Amino acid sequence: MGERLVESVPNVSEGRDRAAIEAMAAALQSGPTVRLLDVQSDPDHHRTVFTLVGDPDGVADAILRLFAAALPRIDLRLHRGEHPRMGAVDVVPFVPVRGVTMADCVALARRVGREVWERFRVPVYLYEEAASRPERRDLAEIRRGEFEGFADKILREEWAPDFGERVLHPTAGATAIGAREFLIAFNVNLGTADLKVAKAIARAVRGSSGGLRYVKALGVALADRGIVQVSMNLTNYKKTPLARALDLVRSEAARHGVAVVGTEIVGLVPEEALFSAADHYLRLERFSPDQVLERRISSAPDG
Amino acid sequence: MGERLVESVPNVSEGRDRAAIEAMAAALQSGPTVRLLDVQSDPDHHRTVFTLVGDPDGVADAILRLFAAALPRIDLRLHRGEHPRMGAVDVVPFVPVRGVTMADCVALARRVGREVWERFRVPVYLYEEAASRPERRDLAEIRRGEFEGFADKILREEWAPDFGERVLHPTAGATAIGAREFLIAFNVNLGTADLKVAKAIARAVRGSSGGLRYVKALGVALADRGIVQVSMNLTNYKKTPLARALDLVRSEAARHGVAVVGTEIVGLVPEEALFSAADHYLRLERFSPDQVLERRISSAPDG
Incomplete structure (x- = not known):
């Protein structure tokens, strides 16, 4: 693959019909310069999350092919699932890699x-780093009301779409398209069955309640293991690294007399996030990723 | 570069003559499937260390080209330097990458x-993982006596070369060729000026005096910073990882009331060694290098 790489993680409102999901996956990966790395469908959420990477133009074309494949196959008027949604292609983030x-x-x-507006007549809201105004940074804020409430919401002055007219697509609703950093799903398991402890720690570490700026966190029970977990999303691993999130959970847990018994990274993680954790804990004084053998191999000039 | 990669780190007994060093570097990198990553010359040692990678056949050809370039340019009868040596091309390790x-x-x-014997009439000793008998695993043992002592040493039954007759090349001496794991140079700086502390810790952590099997260690003074350092070579980072070496130095230092103030990795390090340190300190329960985004990009099938 080329040297310029973008990731995109489009979420579509179809998590049950295998044929429809496969058609959308095929549309995404039919370009020569993109690769589909992952497809996660959740029937309860009635939602599928695709992960693809490629050069910027290739990824842009893939997303447009996804809309062409999704629109005839998804009718939001009939869609019922646990996950909030406002569009057939609900969310499309672009992530620098x-x-x-x-x-x-x-x-x-x-x-x-x-x-997307010009070709498919689906109104578009820009979110996170691409947001046109501060109150549109937060995806949850844009999506509030969901498909069913959007016919009214789109008529309100402050919710005029960034691209398109103030009319919802009859079956495909509206779409949020944005730019954000790579998101790392990082869970920390605690040596207790007390869910209150996990919830208290989650409150302490997450940005929204005064913790680390780029951490979202929930306390959840792992019933089969008889323990609890602080389940985190790191929304900017460069500014709030894995090590800092873990160290804060550890010190909050100690305040409750509870130990960290293990952690997990769910899904993909950029190598830089792991290099940074090694750098931190090994206490390196001047480490450069250029010292990594594999990087030198791939970046050395031919000859 | 291809999927099969070998590193080689040939050491030659020339560290002063720029033209000779450049001719040898040019010989090494003239093959289409090898890359010269690094050239380190030390005039005091009168020695140059090249680092190259490539497919096995490409690296083998490069090493033979190096001999052809080195032999007319290096005369060990005239060579005086601080570093022990027995050959013009002194040591050639092959390292799986x-x-x-x-x-x-x-x-x-x-x-x-x-x-090397057949083309250049330089007798060859196999060392480390390639050694033909246990007492030849250790390069220092093979090289003892150096070029000046080798005319006699080679005549002793137990020092017959692995390839070649029992006669030294008149100007190029003998060569050690072997196979070993990737070597990581890892130094730990201590918050004291007391060299005795660094030497005591080095003794405690190195394999030869009862410490970690794959650690070589020396205590050295960093005069300009007014501190001391435990300077280590990790000869098998898979079996004695960075984290274990650091943690043992740290606990030995604590026994002397001394803190670790920083560390450094000198030169290159395989990404796996850093992933392993991140895994260890982040306390991941089941981490796979397949979760690293960059690996998924480079290993995904085309399409």
């Missing part, structure tokens, strides 16, 4: 957003 | 060793 900036991904979100 | 086993590197050492 290599050789591209956040500004590039914001530009990509705007370009794709404009085309 | 990706898609090759240690057995592959042993076979490569034997194949190149045979050709």
Whole structure:
């Protein structure tokens, strides 16, 4: 693959019909410069999350093919699932991976957003780093009301779409398209069955209640293991690294007399996040990723 | 570069003549499937260390080209330097990096060793994982006596070369060719100026005096910073990982009332060694390198 890489993680409102999901996966990966890394369908949520990477133009084309495949196959008027949603293609984030900036991904979100309206007549809201105003950064804020409430919401002055007219697509609703950092799902398991402890720690570490700026956290029970877990999303691992999140959970847990018994990273993690954790705990004084053998191999000039 | 990668780190007995060093570097990198990653010359040692990677056949050819370039340019009868040496091309290790086993590197050492004798009439000793008998595993043991003592040493029954006759090359001496794991140079800085503390810790952690099996260690003074350092070579980072070496130095230092103030990795490090340190300190329960985004990108099938 090329040196400029963008990830996109489109979420669609179909998690049950295998044929429809496969058709959308096929549409995403039919370009020569993109790769579909993962497909996660949840029948209860009635939702599928695709993970693809490629060069910026290739990923933009793939997302437009996804809309073309999804619109005839998804009718939100008939959709019932646990996960909140406002669109057939509900959310499309672009994530810088290599050789591209956040500004590039914001530009990509705007370009794709404009085309989605022009080609498919689905109104588009820009979110997170691509948001056109502060109150649209938060996806949950945009989606509040969901498909059923959006016919009214879109008529309100402050909820005019960023691209498109103030009319919902009859079957495909509206779409949020944005740019954000890579998201790491990082869970910390605690040596207690007391869910109150996990919830208290989650409250202490998450940004929204005064903790770390780029951490979202929930306390959950792992019933089969008889323990509890602080389940976190790190929304900017460069500014709030894995090590800092773990160390804060550990010290909050100690205050409750509880030990960290293990952790897990769910799904993918950028190598830089692991290099950074090694750097932190090994107490390296001046480490550069250029010292990594595999990077030197792939970046050395031919000859 | 291809999926099968071997590293080689040939050491030659020339660290002063820029033209000679450049001619040898050019010889090494003139093959289409190898890359020269690093060249380190030390005039006091009168020695140059090259680091190259490539597919096994490409690296084998590069090493033979190095001999052809080195032999007319280096005359050990005139060589004086601080570093012990017995040959113009003194040492050639092969190191498995990706898609090759240690057995592959042993076979490569034997194949190149045979050709070095046949083409250049330089007798060859196999060392470390490629050694033909236990007392030849240790390079220092083979090299003892150096070039000046080798005319006699080679005549002793137990020091017959693995390839070649029992006669030293008149100007190029003998060569050690072997196979080993990737070597990580890892130094730990201590918050004291007391060299005795660094030496005591080095003794405690190195394998030869009862410490960790794959650690070599020395206590050295960093005069300009007014502190001391435990300078380590990790000769098998898979079996004695960075985290274990650091943790043992840290607990030995604590016994002296001394803190670890920082560390450094000198030169290259395989990504797996850093992933392993992150895994250890983050206390991950089931981490797989397949979760690393960059690996998934490079290993995913085309499409």
